[in-house]
Amino acid sequence: MLEIEGLTKRYGATLALDDCTFSVAPKRLIGLLGPNGAGKTTLMRCLLGLVVPDGGTIRWSGGPLGEDRGRNFGYMPEERGLYPTMRVDEQVRYFAMLSGMAPAAAGRATADVVRRVGAGDLSGRRVEELSHGNQQRIQLAVALVHNPEILVLDEPFAGLDPLGVDQFGALLLDLAADGTTVLFSSHQLDLVQDLCQDIVTINHGRVVLAGELEQLQRATARRRITVVFAAAARRNWTAALDGVTVEKAEDRHVRLSLDAGGDLDRVLHAARTAGPVLRFDYQPPSLEELFREAVGR
Structure with missing residues (x-):
């Protein structure tokens, strides 16, 4: 269980997160929603340790997150975080070693995860040669290569065509079924409704709606x-x-x-x-x- 309690973050006069409290159950797909500037990206960065909150706590499996939280989390940013001239297999293996894997283990994990995201035939190609949808697959492979328990995705469906959306959505469903907790932000509410069991909605830094979607609809x-x-x-x-x-x-x-x-x-x-x-x-x-x-x- 991922538990966020009283999370607060201020940038000067701007209150980006205002006493955010919610929990995320394991093996679920969770949609993180909110208008532009609501605080979604700040929240994700706090989860990953990229931003230090001013107050509040983040717990995983009942305990506080430590400095090694990168081993628990996989992150896929909205903007590309890949090296365009590197080959796909070299790139994914490089990020695997950054997560602490030995070279041999990183090589095995790279081969497995590239196949898992449906990009096995792209291993020898440079990222800049790939379509937008295939670059998304490689970005996801980088986030998954160290086998994280929690996957955090920032607008993963942005720019994908309908077929790409279907394929990417099916992949996220498979990941959740296999045990990964998937939290992703999106402005595509119909897509979130189709994929997610749970939602968290933030507005002006505060959680205004959170819980299982079906229960919220019934309530x-x-x-x-x-x-x-x-x-x-x-x-x-x-x-x-x-x-x-x-x-x-x-x-x-x-x-x-x-x-x-x-x-x-x-x-x-x-x-x-x-x-x-x-x-x-x-x-x-x-x-x-x-x-x-x-x-x-």
Whole structure:
């Protein structure tokens, strides 16, 4: 278990982290969310020991992180951290030795991890010759070569095409299934919703939403309703319904949000009196809706 408690960091007059507290369970995919400038990168750098917090504690497996935390963590920065003219195998082996591996062990680990990320046929090529997606694979191989328990990724999907996103996402799911805790930041909320079991949302340096995504969706009072009619429905059929907000209304398609004061049975009855109903979907809010609500508070 990774536990962050009361983490605070100030840069002059700017409070980058303000009493951040949350925990990360092992073998999970965790999405780290927040607007630009919210404090996500500062938080990741504190986890890695690249930035010293002004206050708070970081614990792993019940104990404090020491100076050798690099052996527990793998890090993939948003900006490239690779040497463009080095061959892939030389590059990954070099970073393996920087983590403390002996040359022979580093060579074996390099071969294994390059295959694991699906880049075995790229070992002899220079990084500058690779596509953006394949460079991402090599950057991930560098972060994984020392077999870390926690993988921290800063915007790993930035710039990838849809196929690259699918492949990279599947790889992260496999890593989590094999025992690695994966924490990654992203502005692609639909992608985070598809991949992650847990989320942490930061705004102005504070944690405003954290926990298992499904539990957070169940806990909110607001729900979304989509109604599809077989023909054009009677207009203004929702006017007398309490706790209902019309988000979108067309002749046959209506999208509503239902708050804690709304009655689902009354909504369904009103829809049926407005016209023949083909579909009536009742869904929890999406991650994007949860995010907007949390950040807007």
